Amino acid sequence: MATITAPDTRPAAPAPGPAAATVARPGARDALRQTFAMAWRATKKMRRNPEQFFDVTIQPLLFTAMFAYIFGGAISGSVQEYLPLIIPGILAQTALTSCMAMGMQLREDMDKGVFDRFRALPIARFAPLAGPAIADLLRYATAATLTIGTGIAMGYRPGGGPLGVLGGWLLTIVAAWSLSWIFTWLGTIARSAQAVQGISMMIMFPLTFLSNAFVPAETLPGWLRGFVDANPVSHVVTACRDLLNEGRVTAEVGWALVGCAVVVAICAPLAVRSYARKI
Known part of the structure; x- marks a missing residue:
């Protein structure tokens, strides 16, 4: 007598979905190419939104003239005597204020859903962050x-x-x-572009005004001078003065570069990790 086999009612194993698929991690050459593609995207945004250059075109002219003519006579006796002191200081202040925009623009892109598209692309995780950082070199220059x-x-x-x-x-x-990576990290952890701006201002003002950018450190009280001497912005200002005014590559130049390397080594991985969690 023939044996009747009951049909198999067990559910079929689900097909592997997108989450189960493994995506090959981009190689070094592909990651570099993707980073420069993101940099090109950022430069196109700058060309279409020229107001992004207002802080790096109008502000240097305004701050240089304003600080020189207001404080020149009181601090150095004349504007001409004050210029060798203030110009490197304005350079450091301009560097800080111009790189603040990096975090705010990043936060705006994340809020608008731009990075949702990047998440679906097989690109290196750091490319959407490193690309705009490279493009912003044009603004700093x-x-x-x-x-x-x-x-x-x-x-x-x-x-x-x-x-x-x-x-x-x-x-x-x-x-x-280098300092832009601080604000890039803030852009990945803050809840809004306004929050990034507020936190950035709280960081920028102490670093800029509690430094030797506008007045000689020797004129400050002892308790304040300790912070000023340890402030990385002070090292950048002193290094710029040594280069611009004397043409010498001093130890301050080395300390400034070391400080920049430390900032990148700490903040860049934090920014990439926080960005990866957000998306």
């Missing part, structure tokens, strides 16, 4: 150039010559790019 140019138009004559000016210009750009 613009701010540094206008600051030095405004000082020269007001009568500043750098004693370091063309090479000293080039060195101070490059150091300003490196410092701005």
